[in-house]
Amino acid sequence: MTAITYEHIKTCQQTGARLGKVHTPHGSFDTPAFMPVGTLATVKTMSPEELQEMNANIILSNTYHLWLRPGEDIIEEAGGLHRFMNWDGAILTDSGGFQVFSLSDMRDIKEEGVHFRNHLSGEKLFLSPEKAMSIQNSLGSDIMMAFDECPPYPASHDYMKASVERTSRWAERCLKAHERPSEQGLFGIVQGGEYDDLRKQSAKDLVSLDFPGYAIGGLSVGEPKDIMNRMLEFTTPILPADKPRYLMGVGSPDSLVDGAIRGIDMFDCVLPTRIARNGTCMTSGGRLVVRNAKYARDFSPIDENCDCHVCKNYTRAYIRHLVKCNETFGFRLTTYHNLYFLIELMKQVRTAISEDRLGDFKEAFFEQYGFNQE
Numbered sequence: 001m002t003a004i005t006y007e008h009i010k011t012c013q014q015t016g017a018r019l020g021k022v023h024t025p026h027g028s029f030d031t032p033a034f035m036p037v038g039t040l041a042t043v044k045t046m047s048p049e050e051l052q053e054m055n056a057n058i059i060l061s062n063t064y065h066l067w068l069r070p071g072e073d074i075i076e077e078a079g080g081l082h083r084f085m086n087w088d089g090a091i092l093t094d095s096g097g098f099q100v101f102s103l104s105d106m107r108d109i110k111e112e113g114v115h116f117r118n119h120l121s122g123e124k125l126f127l128s129p130e131k132a133m134s135i136q137n138s139l140g141s142d143i144m145m146a147f148d149e150c151p152p153y154p155a156s157h158d159y160m161k162a163s164v165e166r167t168s169r170w171a172e173r174c175l176k177a178h179e180r181p182s183e184q185g186l187f188g189i190v191q192g193g194e195y196d197d198l199r200k201q202s203a204k205d206l207v208s209l210d211f212p213g214y215a216i217g218g219l220s221v222g223e224p225k226d227i228m229n230r231m232l233e234f235t236t237p238i239l240p241a242d243k244p245r246y247l248m249g250v251g252s253p254d255s256l257v258d259g260a261i262r263g264i265d266m267f268d269c270v271l272p273t274r275i276a277r278n279g280t281c282m283t284s285g286g287r288l289v290v291r292n293a294k295y296a297r298d299f300s301p302i303d304e305n306c307d308c309h310v311c312k313n314y315t316r317a318y319i320r321h322l323v324k325c326n327e328t329f330g331f332r333l334t335t336y337h338n339l340y341f342l343i344e345l346m347k348q349v350r351t352a353i354s355e356d357r358l359g360d361f362k363e364a365f366f367e368q369y370g371f372n373q374e
């Protein structure tokens with residue numbers, strides 16, 4: 001019995017999008033789904049009750065960050081990450097590879113793993129496939145990610161080929177180090193940059209290792225959106241149809257729709273929570289910077305098409321005031337609305353798939369939100 005199973009419900013007749021459910025030891029969630037990011041064991045400014053209220057059924061946390069603070073030993077002693085943060089929905093943990101490359105300097109990548117400096121203290125650290133698996137085992141996440149290298153964009157074909165082959169060897173070591181496959185799922189992460197042949201090689205290597213799910217990594221790292229979309233078109237057909245597909249680090253509303261159209265089931269991004277903390281909101285009419293003076297006497301909701309409790313009970317003028325005064329409650333309101341907006345967007349995407357009209361939905365949504373059509 002594996003911890004994670006994917007239930008395919010239907011494929012949109014108008015696009016390659018698919019409606020499904022992912023079943024985990026901490027509940028199931030409908031896909032395509034957006035997963036709020038809770039890097040340090042909290043989705044910043046949100047309570048677990050509020051996340052449940054908005055139907056966030058799965059959230060992310062992070063091996064690298066929790067290893068450094070508070071330490072996986074403390075979380076294990078608390079009974080695991082679910083108990084530690086009082087969250088009984090599903091949790092997916094990223095494996096730390098990406099964070100090492102994006103946060104720390106003095107990185108030295110070897111076959112056995114990565115030597116680097118703690119970005120907070122400067123102390124020398126070492127992270128390997130086995131160590132990343134051990135930390136995630138201590139955290140008790142429902143979905144673990146294999147330890148991989150996410151190379152910078154752009155990277156040469158030679159560099160990327162060597163990196164893909166090492167990431168595939170690391171993936172095999174993660175599977176060997178997987179202690180509780182009936183309680184925790186483990187996703188392999190497809191790499192290969194912008195190179196069709198390397199994406200194919202990486203996907204085939206990982207599919208031959210038979211993971212319960214697959215992530216598409218190495219994207220949303222500065223490449224143009226048409227390269228990301230082309231890599232998805234190339235990669236998802238190689239992945240098994242009966243397993244979940246997770247596009248890491250994505251993203252903006254248009255990228256979520258475009259990713260769903262290309263067969264992606266799961267998404268995560270810090271965007272909604274990060275921009276909320278500088279007073280920017282996602283609305284059906286595009287982005288709204290609520291601290292802008294023009295909202296000082298605007299007593300309408302952030303988004304009149306949104307039925308979240310923030311849009312039902314608070315005005316742009318009030319939220320602008322709080323944000324201008326740097327009041328925490330203001331950022332709680334913008335965060336709640338932004339997460340609700342993306343979770344609601346995914347619900348609309350799922351409805352469009354069930355009615356075989358996701359292509360039409362994309363047209364209308366892009367027009368209303370103001371995304372430039374290709």
Ligand SMILES: Nc1nc(=O)c2cc3nc(NCCN4CCCCC4)[nH]c3cc2[nH]1
Pocket residue numbers: 094095096097098145148149150189216217218219220221248249250269270271
């Ligand atoms: N283990 C692992 N492997 C990846 O290839 C990976 C690729 C990723 N690509 C992103 N992009 C995040 C982009 N994000 C957009 C909003 C502002 C902050 C950065 N996150 C990622 C996380 C990742 N994690």
Ligand SMILES: [Zn+2]
Pocket residue numbers: 302303306307308309310311337340
């Ligand atoms: Zn709202």
